[in-house]
Amino acid sequence: MQQGKYRFVTGFLIVPVVLYAVFMIWPYMQTFGYSFTNWQGQSQEMSFVGLDNYTALFSDSVFLKALWHNILLLFFLPVATILLALFFAYMVNVGGRGGAGGIRGVAGSGFYKILFFVPHVLSIAILAVLWRAIYRGDVAGLINGVFIKLGLSDPAHPIEWLNEPDLVLWCVAFVLLWWGVGFYLVLFSAAMQSVPKEIYEAALLDGASRTQSFFRVTLPLLWDTVQTAWVYLAILAMDCFALISVMTPGNSYGGGPDHNSEVMATYLMRNFLSFGKSGYACAMGVVILGLTLILSLVTLRISRRERIEY
Amino acid sequence: MGSTSTSNTHGEGLSRRNLIKRSAALGLIAVPTMSFLSACASSGGGDDQEKQKGEVTKDNPFGVTKGGTLDVVIFKGGFGDQYAIEWEKLYKAKYGPEISHLGTQEITGKLQPRFNAGNPPDVVDNSGAQQIKLDVLHKNGQLADLTELLEAPAPDDPSKKVKDILVPGTADKGFIGGKMHSLNYVYTVWGVWYSGKMFKDNGWEVPKTWDAFLQIMQDAKKKGIGGLAHQGKHPYYINVMIMDLIAKTGGLEAMKAIDNLEKNAFVGSEAAKQSIEAIYEIVDKGLLMPGTNSLDHIESQTAWNEGKAVFIPSGSWLENEQLKQTPEDFDMKFLPMPLLPGSKLPFEAIRAGAGEPFIVPEKAKNKAGGLEFLRLMCSKEWSTSFAQQANSLTIVQDGVDKSVQLRSGTKSAVEAVDACPVEQRFDYFYINWYSEMDESIRTASAELMAKRITPAEWLKRAQAAVDKAAEDPASKNNKRQ
Numbered sequence: 001m002q003q004g005k006y007r008f009v010t011g012f013l014i015v016p017v018v019l020y021a022v023f024m025i026w027p028y029m030q031t032f033g034y035s036f037t038n039w040q041g042q043s044q045e046m047s048f049v050g051l052d053n054y055t056a057l058f059s060d061s062v063f064l065k066a067l068w069h070n071i072l073l074l075f076f077l078p079v080a081t082i083l084l085a086l087f088f089a090y091m092v093n094v095g096g097r098g099g100a101g102g103i104r105g106v107a108g109s110g111f112y113k114i115l116f117f118v119p120h121v122l123s124i125a126i127l128a129v130l131w132r133a134i135y136r137g138d139v140a141g142l143i144n145g146v147f148i149k150l151g152l153s154d155p156a157h158p159i160e161w162l163n164e165p166d167l168v169l170w171c172v173a174f175v176l177l178w179w180g181v182g183f184y185l186v187l188f189s190a191a192m193q194s195v196p197k198e199i200y201e202a203a204l205l206d207g208a209s210r211t212q213s214f215f216r217v218t219l220p221l222l223w224d225t226v227q228t229a230w231v232y233l234a235i236l237a238m239d240c241f242a243l244i245s246v247m248t249p250g251n252s253y254g255g256g257p258d259h260n261s262e263v264m265a266t267y268l269m270r271n272f273l274s275f276g277k278s279g280y281a282c283a284m285g286v287v288i289l290g291l292t293l294i295l296s297l298v299t300l301r302i303s304r305r306e307r308i309e310y
Numbered sequence: 311m312g313s314t315s316t317s318n319t320h321g322e323g324l325s326r327r328n329l330i331k332r333s334a335a336l337g338l339i340a341v342p343t344m345s346f347l348s349a350c351a352s353s354g355g356g357d358d359q360e361k362q363k364g365e366v367t368k369d370n371p372f373g374v375t376k377g378g379t380l381d382v383v384i385f386k387g388g389f390g391d392q393y394a395i396e397w398e399k400l401y402k403a404k405y406g407p408e409i410s411h412l413g414t415q416e417i418t419g420k421l422q423p424r425f426n427a428g429n430p431p432d433v434v435d436n437s438g439a440q441q442i443k444l445d446v447l448h449k450n451g452q453l454a455d456l457t458e459l460l461e462a463p464a465p466d467d468p469s470k471k472v473k474d475i476l477v478p479g480t481a482d483k484g485f486i487g488g489k490m491h492s493l494n495y496v497y498t499v500w501g502v503w504y505s506g507k508m509f510k511d512n513g514w515e516v517p518k519t520w521d522a523f524l525q526i527m528q529d530a531k532k533k534g535i536g537g538l539a540h541q542g543k544h545p546y547y548i549n550v551m552i553m554d555l556i557a558k559t560g561g562l563e564a565m566k567a568i569d570n571l572e573k574n575a576f577v578g579s580e581a582a583k584q585s586i587e588a589i590y591e592i593v594d595k596g597l598l599m600p601g602t603n604s605l606d607h608i609e610s611q612t613a614w615n616e617g618k619a620v621f622i623p624s625g626s627w628l629e630n631e632q633l634k635q636t637p638e639d640f641d642m643k644f645l646p647m648p649l650l651p652g653s654k655l656p657f658e659a660i661r662a663g664a665g666e667p668f669i670v671p672e673k674a675k676n677k678a679g680g681l682e683f684l685r686l687m688c689s690k691e692w693s694t695s696f697a698q699q700a701n702s703l704t705i706v707q708d709g710v711d712k713s714v715q716l717r718s719g720t721k722s723a724v725e726a727v728d729a730c731p732v733e734q735r736f737d738y739f740y741i742n743w744y745s746e747m748d749e750s751i752r753t754a755s756a757e758l759m760a761k762r763i764t765p766a767e768w769l770k771r772a773q774a775a776v777d778k779a780a781e782d783p784a785s786k787n788n789k790r791q
């Protein structure tokens with residue numbers, strides 16, 4: 001009987017595992033292999049160059065700049081997204097007051113939930129094109145148009161949002177934030193709704209304010225969900241390829257102006273496809289993979305807490 | 311590079327992961343059962359493929375077999391791909407193969423895995439923002455040597471060779487490493503464009519000197535019109551102006567110094583210094599169309615079509631690309647770069663030459679068919695068909711039937727070509743030879759236009775890019791006289 005069960009389970013698992021190995025694991029291993037070569041990406045001719053690509057990588061100022069941008073995003077994105085999503089989720093679920101001790105969201109919370117989730121339904125490509133139009137650097141851009149109407153900026157010198165070295169990265173980060181908050185709001189909402197109402201009622205009876213019940217009750221009970229969100233957002237922050245390459249200036253895969261919005265992924269692509277430095281690009285890929293893995297492990301590790309049972 | 315930026319889908323349709331995965335997966339199919347490192351190094355890919363080859367005759371110089379297959383990939387940009395579909399009909403009538411046609415903007419995404427796996431198509435129009443860089447393909451031995459094509463009998467008159475019926479300089483444009491590897495098919499003119507109607511309405515004369523050029527822009531500014539628009543998101547275009555000005559100010563030597571990666575191509579070159587300072591003057595005097603630095607090519611060109619700016623730089627594909635946005639009475643006109651004082655070349659001198667590179671992959675299954683396709687492209691029939699479909703001239707001399715009606719922009723470009731003696735037409739090669747250097751100079755130009763660096767810094771950056779390219783092993787073979 002046991003024997004049969006294992007055979008049954010194995011039978012189901014073998015196909016996906018093989019597929020996973022062939023299409024995920026093996027390409028990663030190949031990338032690893034290619035990263036030690038001077039492969040140019042347009043034929044199978046290459047030679048082994050040892051660690052040259054890796055040593056070159058860490059003296060490449062553009063790569064280091066890109067890495068720094070990823071790190072900036074890594075701090076900003078998860079913190080901002082989670083805080084906002086938590087706040088909104090709290091407001092639409094348990095933030096409402098009044099009534100006879102009922103625990104519910106602020107007025108119109110059902111509507112807000114839908115409204116917040118809408119951006120997440122759009123594909124990243126549409127999002128990028130949409131926001132490019134919003135940030136557009138002349139009077140035809142939405143923000144500039146409004147600013148000029150309100151007299152906040154000079155029509156002869158509109159703000160070139162995506163062409164300002166100090167703004168461009170944050171403009172893109174804002175889009176990611178706008179896109180992400182809705183999803184995490186729904187995620188946190190689901191988690192909050194699974195918290196028994198009695199706990200909140202007890203807190204209310206004890207005279208807890210909104211802030212207190214948030215920090216003393218909600219957050220600890222949601223810790224697992226927040227942790228998961230953090231890992232996902234961190235991985236997102238390591239990527240950002242699609243938005244940067246569509247929205248920002250530059251000839252291949254964006255990253256401009258003057259590499260001020262360069263992330264590792266865009267620089268990787270430019271080297272891989274445009275410059276024919278595919279081996280070098282593979283080395284970058286390996287670095288990104290390594291960083292992402294370390295990041296996930298560290299995040300899970302330091303945020304580990306005792307689980308609260310309810 | 312003809313229609314470099316006719317694609318506006320930068321990265322949208324292209325998933326990086328998929329691409330890497332796909333190419334890696336293809337590598338896997340091509341190189342089974344070996345440890346990956348040795349596999350990487352040793353697989354030639356596709357050497358066992360059966361080549362299609364038939365009998366060689368004067369009418370069929372490459373020995374194309376009847377029937378068989380022909381695999382064509384066309385960049386579907388400013389020129390569309392209908393012209394190629396018409397050609398394929400003609401080709402099929404002659405040789406009767408199964409033809410597979412792909413019109414796409416994602417040349418790299420579609421073809422890179424195929425090159426890697428050793429089964430590339432037979433003919434590729436390798437152009438657009440996602441073209442596979444020719445220098446990279448060449449370094450990997452993926453480009454067929456087209457010397458054969460040049461020496462083959464011309465399609466309409468077998469007493470001549472193909473090289474004799476091409477516009478002078480066409481073959482040179484396809485030279486990489488000393489041999490012709492791409493047939494740049496579209497005769498392109500680069501420069502500045504304006505609206506004839508706007509000029510008439512304002513009583514402006516065609517500016518031949520830099521001062522007159524600036525004067526018009528200043529006049530326009532007073533009337534609330536931007537002087538110069540450029541495709542800021544793609545600094546390729548402003549580089550057209552910068553490089554044209556350098557070539558006209560310093561003469562052909564100044565241009566060759568850049569292509570040949572000389573130590574004083576930029577820093578220490580008086581022509582380069584004067585030119586970049588002149589371009590900066592436009593920025594400094596506030597003569598740019600507001601916001602143009604951050605617009606992409608379609609956005610800026612459309613704003614220009616709407617009369618928000620007087621001038622815009624581009625190649626002669628501009629008219630076809632903007633067909634839908636151009637007002638009926640716009641009267642598009644081409645303007646050669648106006649002259650700085652003491653210029654070595656006259657006002658009539660223009661950057662003109664072959665664009666839109668067609669290649670035959672070295673490992674194509676039907677390489678003979680690919681070469682024959684290119685040869686037939688040089689026939690009068692095919693060339694006329696192209697002019698009709700794509701509203702542009704080809705590099706076939708007198709290749710366009712007089713009955714074809716050209717639009718005003720193309721017509722004015724043709725007049726500019728006719729007004730310029732062959733020895734005063736110039737064309738840069740570094741764009742095809744050194745992709746990374748090109749990219750670095752573009753980045754510097756974008757900074758200059760945004761007023762974030764000075765002309766002196768621009769020169770330094772451009773020179774640094776040149777010096778870096780000089781370390782490229784290919785620089786030994788890429789020399790022009």
